[in-house]
Amino acid sequence: MKNRVVYIFGLTILIFGIFTGIQIQKAISTDNFQEQLRKFNDVLSLTRKYYVDDVDTQKLVEAAINGLLSELDPHSVYIPPKQLEQVEEEFRGNFEGIGIEFQIINDTIVVVSAIPGGPSEALGITAGDRIIKINGEPYKKITNEEVRKKLRGPKGTKVDVTIYRPSIKEFMDFTIVRDKIPLYSVDAAVMIDDKTGYISLSRFAQTTFDEIKAAMDSLDKMGMERLILDLRNNSGGYMSEAVKISDLFLDQGKMIVYTKSRIPEFEEEYRAVRPFKYEKLPVIILVNNGSASASEIVSGAIQDWDRGLIVGERTFGKGLVQRQFTLNDNSALRLTISRYYTPVGRLIQRDYSKKDKIDYYRESVDQDTIEGENIEHTLEKDTTKPVYVTPKGRKVFGGGGITPDYIVKSPPLTKFTSSLLRKNLFYQYILNYLDKNGKSIQNKYKNWKMFNKDFQVDEALLNDFLSYSKKQNVEFNKEEFEKDKDYIKARLKAQIARNYWRNDGWFPVLLEIDPQFKKAISLFPEAEKFAKSKP
Missing domain, CATH: 3.90.226.10 (2-enoyl-CoA Hydratase; Chain A, domain 1)
Incomplete structure (x- = not known):
């Protein structure tokens, strides 16, 4: 009986010791965390109070956060408030606005495409249209961000735009009611x-x-x-x-x-x-x-x-x-868990x-x-x-x-072709080309299949593009051009196709010269065996 009492007493002491040790460890850990937090607060306060120049506290804190995260892994990141809205919009799959994709070419807003199902498409705004005025006001040297601010807004609000359509050489006024615009993946x-x-x-x-x-x-x-x-x-x-x-x-x-x-x-x-x-x-x-x-x-x-x-x-x-954890100033911490x-x-x-x-x-x-x-x-x-x-x-x-x-x-593209892409010359050239030839293309090719089968980028069009690129300060390299010739021709054709059939025209043209896609097509007999077998 005495031995049993001693055993129970000893077990109780052991459990108490383990529990006490855990609690002490937690307390030490908590105290260490609080100590480090106080240290950072002291450094920030001293810097703000005594540094030789005025300091931007927010900038310092964000730099400290980024420094902290760099010690963890490459994918734990801090997202500032200004970026968070755009990031969330991309993954949410929609935004509110007039529903166009655009580029700024020579200080002019050019419609790349009207997003399917959006208010701009419903009004007949189309690829190649130039937006000349927004709410009755012309603009100068506008940025992409400024365009978004002017054209986006809450669903149900209105924006007036004046458009120049080169194919008919006319100015047109539209009142667009903003709506929820899908961002397709x-x-x-x-x-x-x-x-x-x-x-x-x-x-x-x-x-x-x-x-x-x-x-x-x-x-x-x-x-x-x-x-x-x-x-x-x-x-x-x-x-x-x-x-x-x-x-x-x-x-x-x-x-x-x-x-x-x-x-x-x-x-x-x-x-x-x-x-x-x-x-x-x-x-x-x-x-x-x-x-x-x-x-x-x-x-x-x-x-x-x-x-x-x-x-x-x-x-x-x-x-x-x-x-993702949203912080109190609408910034966010995206932390690996x-x-x-x-x-x-x-x-x-x-x-x-x-x-x-x-x-x-x-x-x-x-x-x-x-x-x-x-x-x-x-x-x-x-x-x-x-x-x-x-x-x-x-x-x-x-x-x-x-x-x-x-x-x-x-296969990597040559420096010559990379320069054409970097300067956006395929899009700019075809934009001008369609201003002159768009009507005849639409009349001649009634649908995508007809266009893809019969339209060819001939030597005249190709040489005209090369002359255009030279005027845009891209130095011609014959060896590199010959190496990428098929890609350049396909890219020009795809750019025209995209204007009328969006991505459903763009992708098939480029896939015809895509070695990875062409290999995939040839492998379906093997893929069919995988699909039928039972692992």
Whole structure:
């Protein structure tokens, strides 16, 4: 009995000691945090009080925040109030305004396109129109931000614009009632041939799943039997949208992605939960080093389940999940709260230790992958990366992006062509070209198919463009021009097509000379085997 009392007493002392130790540790930790906070407050107060010049306190605090976050990871960021509205608008998927895309060319606001479903389109405002006055006032040397301030505003308010339309050489007055304008994340959804659908997705916003589902349903009605999903240069967005899009292609119950964190409430699993008719549709996903985050969730899930093929270049390698916290001045902290893992357990995040941000981002561009078939993933050079196995027994690698099943590099453009793009000369030239020839093109080509089949960028048009570029101080380089000639001709044709058929005209023209897309089209026999097999 005595031994039992001693045992119980000793156990009680042990538990008390552990509990006391934990509480002391918490107190020490809290005291240390408070001490560091007081230190920062003292430094800021002393600087404000005694520094030789006047100081901008807000600027100093924001610099301190950015310095703090730079010690964490490359994707935890501070967003100032002025930027937050634009960032949220992009991911919300709408804004309030008149609904146009525009460029400023020679100090003139030029309508690139009227956004479908917006008030400008409803009034007949069209690509190539020049906005001369806003609310009766002409403008001089206006900036993009000033244009947005003048044309955007609450739904239901009005703005008067005067437009010059070169095709009829007339000025026209419009009163536009502002409305909610959608920002689409599906850039294009077209049938490439009788059975191949193509969808280009630019980001993962709140409306993305609804958009892509509607696009696939529309293509399905046109006879789609197979799909190319283009996620190149899609830097990501909402994880929830990536999960729902993956669900379109995967059987119910299959893991899509899961997260790990030091905080248990941030650890979650996401699985396919709904049945869709596209779960056996042959699918090929195009990726490159600009495909990140949510794009890697989709491509990782498709690859891990042997569900389809990934074609292109290794993805960026962002496997960190951020949560946004709004601060009291309407700025925001986007903080990494967890890491995500693909179905077989791959961490896609690249190593960012011992690197500054510039080197980290440059590393995604400087890839050492070898072109060729990579179904069994034998082309990866880095043997230090962890190896995982798919249900079909294929090896796949973690620790740095998604490496495609077929590696196809996009050839770099020459300095000559890059200069043409940098100076926006393709758009400016075609704008002037259509001012003179737009009516005849519309009369001759009644629809997109007719235009794509019959319109050719002939030598006369090409030489005229080169003469124009020379006048814009772009030095002609014959060797570089010959190397990029097919691209230059396709870009000119695509620019005309975009004027009348928007992105549904733009993308198909450029895809005809796209080596990654052309390789993808040739791989559908292999993709069909993946779609039919049961892992």
